Amino acid sequence: MTKSSRSSRIDGEVTRARILETAGRLFAQTGFAETTSKAIAAEAEVDLASINYHFNSRIGLYQTVLAEAHRHIIDLDDLLLIAERDECAEEKLRAFFTLLVDAAQSGRGWHTGVLARELLAPSSNLQVLFTKELQPKLTVILGILSEITAIPISNPALLRCLVSTAAPCLMLLVAGNGLPGPVQLVLQMPKEQLIAHLFSFALAGLQAISKECVAQPSQDNQHSKN
Structure with missing residues (x-):
């Protein structure tokens, strides 16, 4: 050259x-x-x-x-590094929450603003974002949740766990763009306290759903087989 x-x-x-x-x-x-x-x-x-x-x-x-914007907030390589750590799945989940709380509390410039606008008023471009950026990241997170719950990735119950785990994080990211209300107050909590709360709340829910799936394996397992 x-x-x-x-x-x-x-x-x-x-x-x-x-x-x-x-x-x-x-x-x-x-x-x-x-x-x-x-x-x-x-x-x-x-x-x-x-x-x-x-x-x-x-x-x-x-x-x-x-x-x-999505890569700036949560990069696939960062998620893969978390998933490959030589530690229990619960600590991997805590590391995931740490990434998102860092992003929400720091504001991350225009990046959170763009995503917040798109999430609050979705356009056809959101599907492109899902396919190119979100889908491979969700696959990694599903793997971590599967490790914690022992629920197979093909089981629809694990998707419900993913939504329940991710929803509070999305609210924090939107709040980071100046959304008024109680979420803004939560966002102003000390970082470690907020991470610990999200982690404990999510883990308790995951463990409860895991017990349900062991006790009543029929319905979701039938759906995953069909």
Whole structure:
């Protein structure tokens, strides 16, 4: 690679990063529908063609912003490192809550704002986010929950456990974007106290559902076989 081509590639990467950062901030402030490509280009000091060149379209840019926001809050590699730790599944669950409480309490710039807007007013782009970012991460978390409960991943009961475990975390992330009310007060609790509460509450529920599945294995097991 020549010096000129290497310089052009670096310039392109810098421009792409600037567009992404600018778009993320604007989407977090005014939402997808109210943020135009023209506004993004003006703020990032690029021409409209640069947005199409790097992201194909405004929709492509928004989907990239959503994916970047989710990776910034919880990265798949971080989850895999937790799952591969040589420790009990319960401690892996505690580490998962630590990641999310860190993200919620730190605010994480525009990243939580973009996700909060999308969660509160879902668009068709949420399905793309689920397929590209959420699904592989949920698979890792399901594995941890399966370790704790001894419920097979194919059993629908484990999906219910996933929703019950993740829902409070989603509320905290939304609250991190300035949502008023009692969740905001919870978010202001000391970090270790909040992690301990989420962990204890989730673990008690998981253990209760695990006992139910052992005592009454018929219905969910039949669904998982069909």
